[in-house]
Amino acid sequence: xxxxxxxxxxxxxxxxxxxxxxxxxxxxxxxxxxxxxxxxxxxxxxxxxxxxxxxxxxxxxxxxxxxxxxxxxxxxxxxxxxxxxxxxxxxxxxxxxxxxxxxxxxxxxxxxxxxxxxxxxxxxxxxxxxxxxxxxxxxxxxxxxxxxxxxxxxxxxxxxxxxxxxxxxxxxxxxxxxxxxxxxxxxxxxxxxxxxxxxxxxxxxxxxxxxxxxxxxxxxxxxxxxxxxxxxxxxxxxxxxxxxxxxxxxxxxxxxxxxxxxxxxxx
Numbered sequence: 001x002x003x004x005x006x007x008x009x010x011x012x013x014x015x016x017x018x019x020x021x022x023x024x025x026x027x028x029x030x031x032x033x034x035x036x037x038x039x040x041x042x043x044x045x046x047x048x049x050x051x052x053x054x055x056x057x058x059x060x061x062x063x064x065x066x067x068x069x070x071x072x073x074x075x076x077x078x079x080x081x082x083x084x085x086x087x088x089x090x091x092x093x094x095x096x097x098x099x100x101x102x103x104x105x106x107x108x109x110x111x112x113x114x115x116x117x118x119x120x121x122x123x124x125x126x127x128x129x130x131x132x133x134x135x136x137x138x139x140x141x142x143x144x145x146x147x148x149x150x151x152x153x154x155x156x157x158x159x160x161x162x163x164x165x166x167x168x169x170x171x172x173x174x175x176x177x178x179x180x181x182x183x184x185x186x187x188x189x190x191x192x193x194x195x196x197x198x199x200x201x202x203x204x205x206x207x208x209x210x211x212x213x214x215x216x217x218x219x220x221x222x223x224x225x226x227x228x229x230x231x232x233x234x235x236x237x238x239x240x241x242x243x244x245x246x247x248x249x250x251x252x253x254x255x256x257x258x259x260x261x262x263x264x265x266x267x
Contacts, residue, residue, distance in 0.1 A: 008034045010070060010085060010167045010198055011056060017064035018048075018055040019222070024063050025051055026222030033167060033200050038193045040213035041202040042234070044243055048222035049202040053171050056200075057088055083111030087160035089170040092152035092177070101147065101155045102140040105130055108162035123162075130161035134188065150181025157188060168192065170201035174208065186212055206234050206247075210257040218242055230257070 012032045019025035025048045033039045041049050054060045056067060058074055067074040069085045077085075087108065108130070109123040119127075131137045134154050139147055144155060153173055160168045173189070174182040189212045192199055202219075203209065209216040210230045218225040218233055220242055226233040239247040239260065246263035 010035060011200070012068050012071075013056070013065060014068075015065035016055070016062055016067060018052055018060065019063055020051065020060070024222075026219070026224075027064070029065070029224060031217060031227065033198055035166070035198055036193075036196045037214050038189065038199045038201070038212055040209040040216045040230070041200070041219050042206060042209045042216050042242070043202070043204065043219035045204055047204075047219050049219055050171055052219065052222070053169060053200075053202060057086060057169060058082060080111050083163060083165065085165055086167050086169050087163040087165035089153075089156050089160050089168055089173060091172050091175050092149050092156060098143050098145050100140065101131070101136065101142055101144055101151075101158075102127060104144050104155050105140075105158045105162050108159040108164075111163060111165075126164065127158075127162045130158040133161060134158045148181065149177045150184045153177065153181070153185050154188065157185075157192075167198040167200060170199060172203060173201055174203065174205070206239055206260045210234055210259070234260075 009032045013029050016029040017024050017027045018029065029052065031039065041052065043049050051060065055062055069077055069082065072081075074082070105127040106119050106123060109119055109126060112123065113119065128137070131140060134157060136151065136154050136158060139151055139155065144152060147155070157168070157170075170189075173185050177185065186208060189199055189201065193212065193214070201212075213230050215228060216230045216233050217227045218238055225242060226238055234249075236247050236249055247260050248263050249258040249260055251258045
């Protein structure tokens with residue numbers, strides 16, 4: 001049964017150790033993301049989430065263990081093979097040249113083009129379809145650096161959709177966004193999940209994991225504290241260990257999932 005299930009695994013790590021040259025941050029990371037699944041990596045700022053993602057994307061070498069894409073070792077995959085399985089969605093706060101939104105989305109078609117090839121009709125169609133799916137076609141001719149942070153994040157998600165990869169890897173997609181734009185991006189993650197897309201994203205906000213994820217990995221100092229369904233692992237005790245503060249989870253009859261708040265002194 002497991003062999004059949006393994007065919008659905010888009011990415012899998014085994015006993016992965018990762019970090020920077022000369023410094024290992026985390027050990028024994030065992031995770032999978034399957035077709036149609038949303039996995040959230042939850043942890044504090046500076047806890048190793050981005051470094052882990054850069055390792056999974058092949059931008060940093062693994063220190064130990066293995067990473068495989070659809071059963072094939074990552075180091076044996078060509079850049080084109082990697083790009084057709086994983087699409088990276090960075091934080092919208094990163095700087096870009098003054099491209100139009102359409103040009104940014106078209107960059108997702110690079111893996112489908114030959115060397116020095118120009119985007120063709122099918123590439124433009126894929127970019128337009130991605131913008132339509134995210135309801136940002138009205139931004140197509142606007143300059144990427146002059147739209148809001150939430151709109152920039154949507155454009156980067158559209159770029160990943162235009163890439164037609166099987167898995168979207170999102171690094172802190174709500175970071176530096178205001179409340180309204182955070183809600184906009186979380187809505188899109190849920191919509192992608194509903195449409196059968198696979199998403200791997202990281203955040204420092206436990207409410208985001210509770211709202212969006214099928215499974216959550218708690219990352220403490222680069223290592224796995226817990227991995228499982230959000231309601232099982234996002235607990236007051238685990239959050240106390242993870243963040244060093246007392247937290248309570250509040251159940252509400254109007255919400256399917258609880259929400260978190262720090263325990264404050266009375267008065």
